[in-house]
Amino acid sequence: MLLTQLDGLVAAAEERSISRAADRLYLSQPALTSRIQALERELGVPLLVRNGRGVELTEIGKAFLPYARRALEAVDDGRQLTQQLRDGLTGTLTIAAARALSTYVLPPLLKRFRAAYPGIHIAVRTGHPDDIVSLVLRDEAHLGLVCERTHPELVTTELMDDELVLVAAPELAATLPRQLRLESLAALQIVVFSASSYDAVVDTLLRDATVPRGNVMELDSIDATKSMVENGIGIAFLPRVAIADALDDGRLVPLGIRGVPPMPRLNALSPTGRSCARTFCGRHGTSSRLRISAGCWH
Numbered sequence: 001m002l003l004t005q006l007d008g009l010v011a012a013a014e015e016r017s018i019s020r021a022a023d024r025l026y027l028s029q030p031a032l033t034s035r036i037q038a039l040e041r042e043l044g045v046p047l048l049v050r051n052g053r054g055v056e057l058t059e060i061g062k063a064f065l066p067y068a069r070r071a072l073e074a075v076d077d078g079r080q081l082t083q084q085l086r087d088g089l090t091g092t093l094t095i096a097a098a099r100a101l102s103t104y105v106l107p108p109l110l111k112r113f114r115a116a117y118p119g120i121h122i123a124v125r126t127g128h129p130d131d132i133v134s135l136v137l138r139d140e141a142h143l144g145l146v147c148e149r150t151h152p153e154l155v156t157t158e159l160m161d162d163e164l165v166l167v168a169a170p171e172l173a174a175t176l177p178r179q180l181r182l183e184s185l186a187a188l189q190i191v192v193f194s195a196s197s198y199d200a201v202v203d204t205l206l207r208d209a210t211v212p213r214g215n216v217m218e219l220d221s222i223d224a225t226k227s228m229v230e231n232g233i234g235i236a237f238l239p240r241v242a243i244a245d246a247l248d249d250g251r252l253v254p255l256g257i258r259g260v261p262p263m264p265r266l267n268a269l270s271p272t273g274r275s276c277a278r279t280f281c282g283r284h285g286t287s288s289r290l291r292i293s294a295g296c297w298h
Contacts, residue, residue, distance in 0.1 A: 003075060005039040006068040008032050009047060013065055017054035092121045096132040096141035100196075100222045101266075104242045105145075136269050147198075148264040157268040163240045164198060164263050165247075166255040169232040173253040180257045185209040189234030193225040194218040198263045202237050205260065226252070239263065 011021035012032070022032040040047050047061035057065060097106060102124055110122060125141060129149055135141040136154055150156045168176065177184070186209050192202055206216065217234060219225045222242055229236045230251050237260070246252040 001039065001042055002035075003072065005035045005042075006071055008035040009039060009061075010065065010068055010072065012036060012048060012055055013057050013061070015054075016056060020054075091119075092123060093143070094123045094125065094141045095143045095145065096125045096127065096135040097145040098129065098132070098147075099126040100242060101145055102126050103223075104239075133269060136271065139271065142270060144269040145266060146269060147266055149267060149269070151269065153272065154269040155272055157270070159266040159268060161265050162263045164201065164237045164260050165240050165243060166235060166237050166257050166260070167229055167243060167247070167252040168235040168255055169230055170250060170253050172232050172235070173255060176255060178256055180255055182209045182257065182259050185235075185257075186211050186215070189215055189217065191217045191219065191225050191228045191234040191236040193222045193236070193238065194220060196222070198237075198239070201261055201263065205237065 008021065008025065008027075011024050012018055015021040015024060018029050018032060022029045025032060027035075036048060043064070045060045046058050047064060048055045049058055095106070106124065110124075114120075114122070125135060127135070129146040132141070132144040132146050133149055133151055133154070136144040137151065144154075145159075166180070176188075182205065185206065188211075190206060190211055192206075193199075196202075217228065219228065222238070225236055225238065226243060226246060228234065229238075230246065235255065240247075243252055247254065
C-alpha cells in the first residue's frame with residue numbers, strides 16, 4: 001500500500017470526480033485511476049463507484065477513508081517533525097548542572113533560550129560535578145555545566161569566570177575597615193559554603209590568613225550561607241552571581257580585600273559531534289561564548 005494510492009483515494013472522495021482529483025494531484029486521469037484500482041486490488045474490495053455526476057465511495061470506502069486520512073496526516077506530521085528536529089526547532093534538551101548554578105544562572109539563560117526555541121522541551125538535572133560528567137558520558141544529558149572539568153571524550157566550551165566577593169551584613173560591615181587585609185580575617189567569624197567547586201580557593205585564603213578553625217562555620221547550602229551572613233553571624237566569600245540581588249537591595253555589603261584569586265572557570269561539556277553546547281551557549285552569550293557571570297559550585 002503506497003501513500004500515493006491513499007492520497008489518490010482521498011482526493012477522489014473529496015472532489016467526487018476523477019478528473020478534478022487528477023487535476024488537484026497534477027496527474028492524468030488514467031494514472032490516478034490506476035493508483036486507486038491498485039489499492040482496491042490490494043484490499044480485495046471496491047472503494048469507489050461511478051455515478052451520473054462522477055464517483056462516490058462505497059460503504060467499505062466510507063469506512064476506510066478516515067484511516068487513509070489519518071495515515072496521510074501521520075506521515076505529514078512526521079515529515080514536519082523531522083524538519084523541525086533538523087532545524088533545531090523541537091526535541092528535548094537535557095542539561096546537567098550544579099544545584100546552585102541551576103538556581104542562579106540557568107533561569108535567565110533558559111528564558112532567552114525558550115524565547116528562541118519555544119518547541120524544545122527542557123529538562124534540568126542537578127548533582128555533583130563528577131555526576132554531571134558521567135551523565136553526559138552516558139548520554140543521559142546533552143549538556144553539562146561544571147567547573148574546570150574536562151574529559152577526553154567530551155567537547156569543552158569555556159565560559160565566563162565569576163568573581164568571589166567578600167560580603168557582610170550592613171551592621172557588621174559598618175564596624176569593619178573599608179579595606180581589609182588578609183591577616184585581619186583571623187579575628188573575624190567566617191561562614192563557608194564548603195560544598196563548592198571554589199572551596200579550595202577559600203580554604204587557601206583562610207589558611208594563609210591563619211583563621212582559627214573555631215572561627216569558621218561550614219554549611220553545605222549556598223542559600224543558607226547567604227542567610228547566615230545577612231543575619232550578621234559572620235562574613236563570607238560568595239560568587240557575585242549568587243549575591244547580586246542581596247547587593248542590589250542592600251542586604252549584603254561588599255568588603256574590600258586584596259589577593260583574592262579568580263574562581264574556577266565554568267565549562268560546558270557535550271558529546272563529540274553534537275552542536276548543542278554551541279547552540280545553547282553561543283546564541284545566548286555576548287560573543288561566540290556564553291558570556292555570563294557564572295558561579296562554580298555544586
